[in-house]
Amino acid sequence: xxxxxxxxxxxxxxxxxxxxxxxxxxxxxxxxxxxxxxxxxxxxxxxxxxxxxxxxxxxxxxxxxxxxxxxxxxxxxxxxxxxxxxxxxxxxxxxxxxxxxxxxxxxxxxxxxxxxxxxxxxxxxxxxxxxxxxxxxxxxxxxxxxxxxxxxxxxxxxxxxxxxxxxxxxxxxxxxxxxxxxxxxxxxxxxxxxxxxxxxxxxxxxxxxxx
Amino acid sequence: xxxxxxxxxxxxxxxxxxxxxxxxxxxxxxxxxxxxxxxxxxxxxxxxxxxxxxxxxxxxxxxxxxxxxxxxxxxxxxxxxxxxxxxxxxxxxxxxxxxxxxxxxxxxxxxxxxxxxxxxxxxxxxxxxxxxxxxxxxxxxxxxxxxxxxxxxxxxxxxxxxxxxxxxxxxxxxxxxxxxxxxxxxxxxxxxxxxxxxxxxxxxxxxxxxxxxxxxxxxxxxxxxxxxxxxxxxxxxxxxxxxxxxxxxxxxxxxxxxxxxxxxxxxxxxxxxxxxxxxxxxxxxxxxxxxxxxxxxxxxxxxxxxxxxxxxxxxxxxxxxxxxxxxxxxxxxxxxxxxxxxxxxxxxxxxxxxxxxxxxxxxxxxxxxxxxxxxxxxxxxxxxxxxxxxxxxxxxxxxxxxxxxxxxxxxxxxxxxxxxxxxxxxxxxxxxxxxxxxxxxxxxxxxxxxxxxxxxxxxxxxxxxxxxxxxxxxxxxxxxxxxxxxxxxxxxxxxxxxxxxxxxxxxxxxxxxxxxxxxxxxxxxxxxxxxxxxxxxxxxxxxxxxxxxxxxxxxxxxxxxxxxxxxxxxx
Ligand SMILES: Cc1cc2nc3c(=O)[nH]c(=O)nc-3n(C[C@H](O)[C@H](O)[C@H](O)COP(=O)(O)OP(=O)(O)OC[C@H]3O[C@@H](n4cnc5c(N)ncnc54)[C@H](O)[C@@H]3O)c2cc1C
Ligand code: SF4
Numbered sequence: 001x002x003x004x005x006x007x008x009x010x011x012x013x014x015x016x017x018x019x020x021x022x023x024x025x026x027x028x029x030x031x032x033x034x035x036x037x038x039x040x041x042x043x044x045x046x047x048x049x050x051x052x053x054x055x056x057x058x059x060x061x062x063x064x065x066x067x068x069x070x071x072x073x074x075x076x077x078x079x080x081x082x083x084x085x086x087x088x089x090x091x092x093x094x095x096x097x098x099x100x101x102x103x104x105x106x107x108x109x110x111x112x113x114x115x116x117x118x119x120x121x122x123x124x125x126x127x128x129x130x131x132x133x134x135x136x137x138x139x140x141x142x143x144x145x146x147x148x149x150x151x152x153x154x155x156x157x158x159x160x161x162x163x164x165x166x167x168x169x170x171x172x173x174x175x176x177x178x179x180x181x182x183x184x185x186x187x188x189x190x191x192x193x194x195x196x197x198x199x200x201x202x203x204x205x206x207x208x209x210x211x
Numbered sequence: 212x213x214x215x216x217x218x219x220x221x222x223x224x225x226x227x228x229x230x231x232x233x234x235x236x237x238x239x240x241x242x243x244x245x246x247x248x249x250x251x252x253x254x255x256x257x258x259x260x261x262x263x264x265x266x267x268x269x270x271x272x273x274x275x276x277x278x279x280x281x282x283x284x285x286x287x288x289x290x291x292x293x294x295x296x297x298x299x300x301x302x303x304x305x306x307x308x309x310x311x312x313x314x315x316x317x318x319x320x321x322x323x324x325x326x327x328x329x330x331x332x333x334x335x336x337x338x339x340x341x342x343x344x345x346x347x348x349x350x351x352x353x354x355x356x357x358x359x360x361x362x363x364x365x366x367x368x369x370x371x372x373x374x375x376x377x378x379x380x381x382x383x384x385x386x387x388x389x390x391x392x393x394x395x396x397x398x399x400x401x402x403x404x405x406x407x408x409x410x411x412x413x414x415x416x417x418x419x420x421x422x423x424x425x426x427x428x429x430x431x432x433x434x435x436x437x438x439x440x441x442x443x444x445x446x447x448x449x450x451x452x453x454x455x456x457x458x459x460x461x462x463x464x465x466x467x468x469x470x471x472x473x474x475x476x477x478x479x480x481x482x483x484x485x486x487x488x489x490x491x492x493x494x495x496x497x498x499x500x501x502x503x504x505x506x507x508x509x510x511x512x513x514x515x516x517x518x519x520x521x522x523x524x525x526x527x528x529x530x531x532x533x534x535x536x537x538x539x540x541x542x543x544x545x546x547x548x549x550x551x552x553x554x555x556x557x558x559x560x561x562x563x564x565x566x567x568x569x570x571x572x573x574x575x576x577x578x579x580x581x582x583x584x585x586x587x588x589x590x591x592x593x594x595x596x597x598x599x600x601x602x603x604x605x606x607x608x609x610x611x612x613x614x615x616x617x618x619x620x621x622x623x624x625x626x627x628x629x630x631x632x633x634x635x636x637x638x639x640x641x642x643x644x645x646x647x648x649x650x651x652x653x654x655x656x657x658x659x660x661x662x663x664x665x666x667x668x669x670x671x672x673x674x675x676x677x678x679x680x681x682x683x684x685x686x687x688x689x690x691x692x693x694x695x696x697x698x699x700x701x702x703x704x705x706x707x708x709x710x711x712x713x714x715x716x717x718x719x720x721x722x723x724x725x726x727x728x729x730x731x732x733x734x735x736x737x738x739x740x741x742x743x744x745x746x747x748x749x750x751x752x753x754x755x756x757x758x759x760x761x762x763x764x765x766x767x768x769x770x771x772x773x774x775x776x777x778x779x780x781x782x
Contacts, residue, residue, distance in 0.1 A: 188391070
């Protein structure tokens with residue numbers, strides 16, 4: 001076991017060393033490994049991981065990877081997976097079967113393109129290789145004509161990811177959407193909003209005088 | 212098949228429980244009549260079936276329109292396609308027929324834009340020589356608009372005098388809600404372009420009325436309203452009718468035929484019980500059809516007898532003729548000024564607070580088309596839903612696609628900075644647009660289905676072109692950029708296909724001449740004195756205004772007439 005993995009594991013256990021650079025004995029590492037396995041099992045029984053109903057495991061991993069590249073975690077909110085986007089996309093494949101071909105065929109297209117360029121399917125590619133593919137597909141106006149099928153696939157995944165993310169609880173909170181609630185009295189827009197647009201209620205006030 | 216006959220004879224049998232049927236039930240029962248209402252669909256319980264204040268993530272589908280054309284949370288059972296209930300189109304024709312199948316019909320989820328028609332709207336032929344005048348005038352219908360304003364409740368303003376828009380008559384309005392910020396912004400643009408922009412008129416309460424609460428501004432009217440603050444037939448019209456103890460509602464009752472006797476009087480309605488598939492009949496002294504325009508015409512055309520070989524009340528041959536829908540086209544724009552708006556709750560009522568009524572006087576010599584349209588704007592920070600900012604790669608304010616942190620920020624930045632304008636205009640009735648009965652196709656109940664024939668004229672196409680030019684001008688005046696492409700002549704300038712605006716009217720016209728129109732000016736069949744139509748079937752023309760307020764005003768007038776005639780024992 002290399003050092004990197006050992007550190008990661010220990011972090012999972014919440015017993016990461018206070019100082020970097022400490023060497024761990026093989027026995028300690030073994031113990032940590034066992035802890036990690038137990039913790040993982042416990043997590044698994046607490047909440048079974050989602051089993052895709054349309055996608056194969058490989059397809060699902062691919063869609064998940066794309067979704068998380070499209071909407072990553074940042075300081076304001078989690079990533080697509082945190083918002084349940086992969087589950088949502090899988091559901092939509094069955095709910096609206098017209099989408100299946102573009103998605104399934106698109107994954108195949110991307111994988112064969114990745115094999116051609118990097119010798120392995122998208123999910124096995126390095127982060128740099130994945131970035132290279134995404135850059136080629138994510139800007140339709142700039143994309144090369146021979147990538148058109150991948151571009152269509154990417155745009156479709158992006159649309160579904162955006163819907164999945166921004167209709168989720170964390171996505172709606174991220175946007176800070178303030179509506180869909182009970183408002184006792186409608187008082188119009190606040191002054192800051194009016195100022196932003198350079199408008200005021202003055203020109204329409206005649207209509208809002210209660211007679 | 213065994214036909215089950217109910218021995219009871221009702222004073223009135225009403226077919227349909229939507230806008231027209233709901234009014235009929237209320238007015239007739241309150242006048243003392245025993246009414247039996249047949250409704251093809253099931254009961255919709257607002258509290259049980261409505262999704263007011265629900266969130267998209269409460270469903271794995273996130274509100275996708277898989278089963279309902281306006282999204283899964285929409286308060287509608289029905290749509291342009293109903294399983295087992297097809298319709299057909301004549302050669303080269305397209306007409307998309309929207310039907311609700313539920314208690315209350317389309318009033319459960321309609322837009323609630325409630326526009327009182329003006330004096331000109333009933334006499335267009337006198338003004339521009341096209342189509343026909345109505346046999347009634349604005350003055351005939353005005354008292355019923357007033358009753359609707361007062362009983363159903365509507366917000367808006369009286370502005371005819373102030374704006375010079377004489378064809379947008381005053382009403383009895385509750386105070387309109389203050390405009391949203393972006394509405395003031397497009398009003399500024401409209402003012403510059405000399406396009407009228409005034410408070411909209413929606414049948415939503417801003418003050419309590421008749422035991423119903425005022426709106427709480429959640430903007431989800433399309434899901435129905437649990438507090439009964441907006442207008443839906445089952446929450447506003449059916450309760451007072453039920454309270455009289457004189458209303459019997461039969462849901463799951465798909466009317467197939469109006470029955471008549473040798474003297475040429477309607478005697479009741481035969482219907483299919485949709486749970487058992489049995490055919491049943493209900494008897495009535497008077498029959499009122501309010502199943503929606505094309506469904507009522509279908510019923511009449513399917514009610515054939517020795518005395519009425521062309522269908523009931525169809526001696527004129529005009530049943531099914533002069534079908535119209537509103538013209539419709541829409542365009543949206545990205546408004547950079549709206550980027551970075553100080554965040555606040557922009558919901559308001561479920562609909563626009565300001566709109567643009569037809570602002571030009573148009574007698575063909577000024578514009579290359581007759582009549583006109585109004586504009587329904589919308590935009591801002593709406594509750595995110597299925598399809599959220601789809602096609603971001605084509606967004607003029609964006610970076611042409613992308614992914615990652617930059618894209619996430621882009622969604623945040625561009626969300627809510629869009630304005631959309633939809634035009635709704637007046638189509639001129641023409642001889643080539645009509646419905647008849649398909650000789651070969653029946654639905655799952657064995658009822659022959661309608662076949663639609665549709666043709667737009669240059670009147671409609673040029674109107675759509677004008678809409679597009681106006682929308683573009685408005686967007687650019689706001690400093691914005693059109694989203695997407697403006698459709699050209701090969702696509703009829705984006706003119707929506709017939710039926711897509713869901714304002715179908717005509718097909719059972721009213722007129723003084725029994726040889727030209729099935730109904731007289733009280734929506735009473737010339738040939739069958741105890742048969743009435745209380746939906747948009749009697750319309751002689753559209754207006755550039757949505758039609759439901761007029762369906763209801765006419766239905767109210769018709770039912771008062773029925774009550775008076777009954778008292779005088781003349782029907
Ligand atoms: C999404 C949407 C938005 C709209 N927005 C607006 C708007 O903003 N303003 C406006 O003015 N209009 C609007 N409309 C149009 C409006 O809803 C209709 O004009 C109005 O509801 C028509 O009333 P109606 O009584 O003729 O028919 P409906 O309200 O459709 O009612 C007909 C009823 O009859 C029943 N029925 C049908 N056939 C049979 C049968 N054979 N036997 C028994 N029962 C039958 C149906 O189930 C239904 O309940 C909108 C419609 C939709 C769908
Ligand atoms: S916006 Fe008002 S009328 Fe519409 S559903 Fe909400 S509370 Fe009801």
